[in-house]
Amino acid sequence: MNPLIQSKNASPLILIALALFGFAFSPKAQAVVPPPVFSLTTGSANTAVGWASLFSNTEGSFNTAAGAGARTSDENTAFGTAALLFNITGFRNTAVGVNALVNNTGSGVATPNGDPGSLNTAVGHGALSGNTLGSVNTAVGVSAILNNTTGNGNIALGPGAGNLVTTANSVTCIGSSGGNLSFSTWIANIYGVPTQSGTTAPVVVSDAGQLGTIASSERFKKDISTMERPVKLSCH
Numbered sequence: 348m349n350p351l352i353q354s355k356n357a358s359p360l361i362l363i364a365l366a367l368f369g370f371a372f373s374p375k376a377q378a379v380v381p382p383p384v385f386s387l388t389t390g391s392a393n394t395a396v397g398w399a400s401l402f403s404n405t406e407g408s409f410n411t412a413a414g415a416g417a418r419t420s421d422e423n424t425a426f427g428t429a430a431l432l433f434n435i436t437g438f439r440n441t442a443v444g445v446n447a448l449v450n451n452t453g454s455g456v457a458t459p460n461g462d463p464g465s466l467n468t469a470v471g472h473g474a475l476s477g478n479t480l481g482s483v484n485t486a487v488g489v490s491a492i493l494n495n496t497t498g499n500g501n502i503a504l505g506p507g508a509g510n511l512v513t514t515a516n517s518v519t520c521i522g523s524s525g526g527n528l529s530f531s532t533w534i535a536n537i538y539g540v541p542t543q544s545g546t547t548a549p550v551v552v553s554d555a556g557q558l559g560t561i562a563s564s565e566r567f568k569k570d571i572s573t574m575e576r577p578v579k580l581s582c583h
Contacts, residue, residue: 427472437464444472444489451478463497471506492520505535 423440425431429449430442437453453464463480474486477494484501486492492501492509500517503509509520515529522535548560 434464436462437467438462439466440464441468441470442475443470444474446473446476447471448474448478449476451475452480454480 422438423431423434423442425434425440425442425447427442427444427447429445430447431437431440431451432446432449433452434440434448435452435454437451440448440451442448442451447469448467451464451467453462463482464478466483467475467478467481468485468487469475469478469491470487471489471491473490473493474488475481475484475492475495476490477496478484478492480497481495481501482499484492484495484499486501486503486509488504488508489506490510491503491505491507492498492512493507494510495501495512496514498512498515498518501509501512501515501519503512503520503525505520505522507524508522509518510524511526512518512520513527515527515531517530518525518528519532521533523533525531525533551559551562553559
């Protein structure tokens, strides 16, 4: 065969081989360093997407982490840069947003609410970012319950809601920064605001926490019981 023809036929194959070789050693084609789940030893069923996500996880299982530095322990879900970054033993937390639950650690000590630093839900940039050992908290909004550290069972809705809560328990804040007072409820834009309608009624609260405008008269009566048989009325 003509050497020139043979050279022309071989050239495309050589070029393809060289291209693949160059791509394999290209900096952009290298594996992520450090790779996701870098320290994993015995954990299983984890999903990690992003630089150093689940980087320090060693034994945790059933975690989902997406974002640079997102870190979890057991049955946690973290989406966003540094979400649950310092978590050690807290479990079943959900952190969505940059720095959400970033300082949550957990200690592995059982409490009535579960292990400290567990069962929290934080949605929003910096939501519950100061939380370390608090459990069963729900924060929805940018920087919601930002300063809580060890409080449990708190609920905050709105940007900056619950920011005055640090160690209190069972505080509910809706659009309000609230206060560090356990078993309290704070709602913004009510006090001093006139109603749009002129028809109003006083608000009462039941012992179960229900809001209403009419109190039941049952509390003023005694010996109330269900009638077993209909009462027959006779006219004479």
